[in-house]
Amino acid sequence: MLGPMFYAPETAAALHETIEDLARQQVECLVVDGGDGTVGKVLSVLYASSYPNHNLPLIAVLPSGNTNLIAADVGFGLRGVEALQRLQDRASSKRLLSDVKQRQPLVVSWPGQERAAELGFFGGLGAFTRAIEIAHQPAILKNYAHDAAVFATFALTARQLLSPRLRQSWLNGTPVALGLDGNSAEIRDRFLFLCTGLQCLPHGIWPFWRSQGVSDHGISYLDVSARPEHLTKAIWNLVRGRAPGWIQASQSYQSGSAERIRVRTGQSFVLDGEVLETGPEQCLDITAGPVVSFLQA
Incomplete structure (x- = not known):
């Protein structure tokens, strides 16, 4: 069933070569078997490839990685042979486009630097970066499977937030400047910054909102100031996808939609689990990328 169009590139160079080969053949649909990191790498190479960004190939995501936030929103919904058979049936009956979700990935670039852009769907810094650094500790990576590692990371993060000795260093935040859609911004301490090009997350979590009448510009973001008020209560609501009026009215919590966000900070930015230095x-710069169409089962 896999045939000559099956590719398993093991290096970045091999992935670039594979994508260029597919572009030369004018392949219009890619099936990506992997987690968030794999999907992000494929999108990053597509973005820099011979494929025109206004006409990227269709993508079917078959989740099989450690983290599958992307698949929770735009995954194909089936895996393995069953997924491939469904795709073949749809293609042969010319129904490949019968169910499609369109999203704009985050494009992370470094102004003034000769560095290729990185694409992904969920990013953040502040407490998010600190939590990811905990998750990447060898003691967790070596001793826990993925689901257990997530729980261990959450437990260690919660313990530090509850510790009188460590709590203040978390709450005092990280110096960050966020410029939304070309607006300048002063550096100030922030506890947490999150952004995504997805429209839903697993388990009903959705810590974003837009004011009434505000359009979707591609990137949903959450900006939490240092020493935020009622943090425990806010987290309890936001992880359940709720943003009650008191949160929306608070100066500690800001959320909305943007097309471009310029970030200035010495801290690393995390994109789909990958730690990116700001250079x-x-x-x-974080910009809303080209529209990508994801096939649904």
Whole structure:
């Protein structure tokens, strides 16, 4: 069933070569078997490839990685042979486009640097970066499977937030400047910043909202100031996809939609689990990328 169009590139160079080969053949649909990291790498190479960004190939995501946030929103819904058979049946009956979700990935670039852009769907910094750094500790990576590692990371993060000795260092935040859609911004301490190009997350979690009448510009973001008020209560609501009026009215919590966000900070930015340094200029741009169509079963 896999045939000559099956590719399993093991290096970045091999992936670039594979995508260029597919572009030369004008392949219009890619099936990506992997987690968030794999999907992000494929999108990053597609973005820099001979494929025109306004006409990227259709993508079917078959989740099989450690983290599958992307698949929870735009995954094909089936795996393995069953998924491939469904795709073949749809293609042969010319119904490949019968069910499609369109999303704009985050494009992370470094102004003034000769570095290729990185694409993904969920990013953040502040407490998010600190939690990811905990998750990447060898003691967790070596001793826990993925689901247990997530729980261990959550437990260690919660313990530090509850510890009188460590709590303040978390709550005092990280110096960050966020410029939304070309607006300048002063550096100030922030507890947490999250952004995504997805429209839903697993388990009903959705810590984003938009004011009434505000359009979707591609990137949903959450900006939490240092030493935020009622943090425990806010987390309890946001992880359940709720943003009651008191949160929306608070100066500690800001959320909305943007097309471009310029970030200035010395801290690393995390994109789909990958830690990205901001570079010597301590600056990166996050923009809403080209529209990508994801096939649904």
